[in-house]
Structures are given as structure tokens and as C-alpha cells.
Amino acid sequence: MFSIGALSDRTGVKIATIRYYEDMGLLPPPERTAGNQRRYSQSGLDRLAFIKHARDLGFAIDAIKALITLHDHPDRSCAQANAIAQTQLADVQSKIARLRRLETELSRIATNCYGAGRAGDCYVLTSLADHDLCQTKH
Amino acid sequence: MFSIGALSDRTGVKIATIRYYEDMGLLPPPERTAGNQRRYSQSGLDRLAFIKHARDLGFAIDAIKALITLHDHPDRSCAQANAIAQTQLADVQSKIARLRRLETELSRIATNCYGAGRAGDCYVLTSLADHDLCQTKH
DNA sequence: CTTGAACCTCTAGTCACTAGAGACCCTACA
DNA sequence: TGTAGGGTCTCTAGTGACTAGAGGTTCAAG
Structure with a gap:
């Protein structure tokens, strides 16, 4: 025990x-x-x-x-167990897909800003303010 | 307005x-x-x-x-904005890495079960009960 | 002026825990 | 047998980012 x-x-x-x-x-x-x-x-x-x-x-x-x-x-029957696992797999895959889009956008945003300038010229901040600068949907 | x-x-x-x-x-x-x-x-x-x-x-x-x-x-200075974006990027990347490990394991588990048998023989359930069947860490 | 859609505040619920308070139990050692 | 101190008990409340609903008020078109 x-x-x-x-x-x-x-x-x-x-x-x-x-x-x-x-x-x-x-x-x-x-x-x-x-x-x-x-x-x-x-x-x-x-x-x-x-x-x-x-x-x-x-x-x-x-x-x-x-x-x-x-x-x-x-x-x-193990049909339900199979269905639950399939659903979970699909869920994980869609999360991965979404995160990959975010990764693309974030790395583009982050690498265009060197952290050395004024906030007024910061690419991170301008990108967030203007969605048109983005290249993917998210 | x-x-x-x-x-x-x-x-x-x-x-x-x-x-x-x-x-x-x-x-x-x-x-x-x-x-x-x-x-x-x-x-x-x-x-x-x-x-x-x-x-x-x-x-x-x-x-x-x-x-x-x-x-x-x-x-x-935009240093803080840069740091926040870098942190967020790193966070997204580590989430992706973890989810990919889960995806590997889940798809292995799910494809070994066809949903047609008895729950007692179900690969989904046996895998969950016995961690040694897993091939990655999670 | 009326009607009904939009708006207001406030409370409580979601998910999967986590933290803490204040009290009680168990066991090893003297 | 007594005691010290670590383990355990229940209960409440907090986390993050919302979401739902109750019960009441306001706005604008006709």
C-alpha cells in the first residue's frame, strides 16, 4: 500500500x-x-x-x-478509443499548423528588429499596429 | 465614434x-x-x-x-519590444517541438488500432497503460 | 411614442490544476 | 510512553483569457 x-x-x-x-x-x-x-x-x-x-x-x-x-x-469495442485517439491526433496536428504560421510571422517580425532603435521605429510595434505587413494569415 | x-x-x-x-x-x-x-x-x-x-x-x-x-x-528604446518578441518566438518554437513529439507518438498509437477489435486488445489502451511501448519522451 | 435591438453591470462558470491556511496523523527515536 | 517533525487532511481561492447569463437600461428607427 x-x-x-x-x-x-x-x-x-x-x-x-x-x-x-x-x-x-x-x-x-x-x-x-x-x-x-x-x-x-x-x-x-x-x-x-x-x-x-x-x-x-x-x-x-x-x-x-x-x-x-x-x-x-x-x-x-475499441472503436471509441480509436476515435478519441484520432481526434486528439487531429487536434495536435491543427495546433502544430497554427503554431507554424505564428512562428513564420514572429520570426519575420523579430528578425527585422535589432532592439537597438527607438520604439517609434520598431518593426515589432509597427507590425502589430498594421496587419497588412503580415505575410500569412493567423 | x-x-x-x-x-x-x-x-x-x-x-x-x-x-x-x-x-x-x-x-x-x-x-x-x-x-x-x-x-x-x-x-x-x-x-x-x-x-x-x-x-x-x-x-x-x-x-x-x-x-x-x-x-x-x-x-x-525598442530593446524590450525585441526581447518580448524573441521570448514569444522561443515559446512558440518549444510548443511546436513538444507537439511534434506528441504527434509522432499519437499517430503511432492511432495507426496501430483499427477500431475494430475488443477494448481488451486495443493498442490505444495498452499503449497508455504501458509507457514502455512509447518511442519518444513526452 | 413605441418597439426591439443593443447596451449596461455583476456574478459565476470554463479547464486543469496550484497555493495556502489551519488542523490532524504517523512513525522513528529517546 | 512521549514527543518531534514531516506527512496528510479538507476547504477556499487564485490562475489566464475569456464566456454565458440574469436582470435592467438606453438608443434609434418608424
Whole structure:
């Protein structure tokens, strides 16, 4: 049995976050000592590792809830898990696409300003004031 | 003079967001009609366009505040504006790098699951449960 | 003068945590 | 067995950048 601190050390998830996951229904309420402290079994540790891994990959809490439900019911179809992963992948890809456009624009803006002149002549500030100077949409 | 709705239409910034920017000190409080409604001048419109452009590029409210201050003081050095833009660029680049790692992992996970089998055999779910199946760090 | 769209303020909710207060528990050591 | 001090408890409130809604007021066209 692990205390909440031991679980935190083993998974890298902060104590407050573990309690938060319990409140959100991601982690089942663990056993308690006579003095009301949480005590986790191996399955609690496994589930927290699952959650952490999914969070690291950017899955939202609700998506993780659905994935956990499927994980707990191995006889169901995995179509939903597949759909959730595809959605997440598409989401990540569209974020990348957007950030790349921003990167293009920001690097153009930043390299045209050497930081040595007056603010009145600053390319960073003029670019922000005049959208027409931009070369991409964002 | 523009009403808040006209300003919203012209910039694409929602009315509630315009008021929020005013509360945050990004937009100066505009004139008011006898009946207490906001009326903006051209300079209010220009400033909101500046803010919107900066937000679209991902600058945080505090960074935009600093940029506006510089914009209002054209005789100051533009070193700070340059630094803010460089920081924002670096931030965007590190987000891209992280998302690309996630994309690699997610597409590996998603393409190994066809959504047709049992949840118990689902590659999405097994991968989440076992970090060792991953090929990159995240 | 009326009507209805636009506007006002204020509160509370979103997401995924994070920080802190004030109190209680657990365990190792003397 | 007593105690010190680190771990844990619950609860509240804050983060960033908005967004939604309630309940009331104002504006402008007809």
C-alpha cells in the first residue's frame, strides 16, 4: 500500500493533482487508514500512471474518463478509443499548423528588429499596429 | 465614434472581450454617452486592432501591456519590444517541438488500432497503460 | 411614442490544476 | 510512553483569457 506521497513520487504527479483526479472521478476513492489518510494499491498506481501518460499526450480529462471506462471493460469495442485517439491526433496536428504560421510571422517580425532603435521605429510595434505587413494569415 | 458593437464588428473581437480588455487595463476607458454607453474614437479602434493582432500571435496580456506602453512612448528604446518578441518566438518554437513529439507518438498509437477489435486488445489502451511501448519522451 | 435591438453591470462558470491556511496523523527515536 | 517533525487532511481561492447569463437600461428607427 502506498501513501499519497509515495504515489506522487512514483508517478511524478503532484499530491494536489492526485486529489483533484479523485474529485473529478478519474481515480476511484482509495482505502483510508483509521486516521483518514489515503492508502493506494498497485491498481491505484497503475491507473494513475495511465492517466498521467494520457495527460502527457494532451488528452482532456473527459476523454481520459472514457478511455478508462473502456480499459475497465475489455469486451467492449475499441472503436471509441480509436476515435478519441484520432481526434486528439487531429487536434495536435491543427495546433502544430497554427503554431507554424505564428512562428513564420514572429520570426519575420523579430528578425527585422535589432532592439537597438527607438520604439517609434520598431518593426515589432509597427507590425502589430498594421496587419497588412503580415505575410500569412493567423 | 463607434459603439462597442461596431468596434466588435470591425475587429472581430467579442463585446464581452472588449470590456474584459478594458478591465485588464489594455484599452483605456472610452467616452460615454449621457446614458452610460461606450463610444470609441479611431484611436480606440486602432488600439483594439493592435491588441487583437498581438493576441492572435499568442502574446500574453501582460506582454501586450508592455508593448502598448512602448507604442505610446516612441522615444524609448525598442530593446524590450525585441526581447518580448524573441521570448514569444522561443515559446512558440518549444510548443511546436513538444507537439511534434506528441504527434509522432499519437499517430503511432492511432495507426496501430483499427477500431475494430475488443477494448481488451486495443493498442490505444495498452499503449497508455504501458509507457514502455512509447518511442519518444513526452 | 413605441418597439426591439443593443447596451449596461455583476456574478459565476470554463479547464486543469496550484497555493495556502489551519488542523490532524504517523512513525522513528529517546 | 512521549514527543518531534514531516506527512496528510479538507476547504477556499487564485490562475489566464475569456464566456454565458440574469436582470435592467438606453438608443434609434418608424
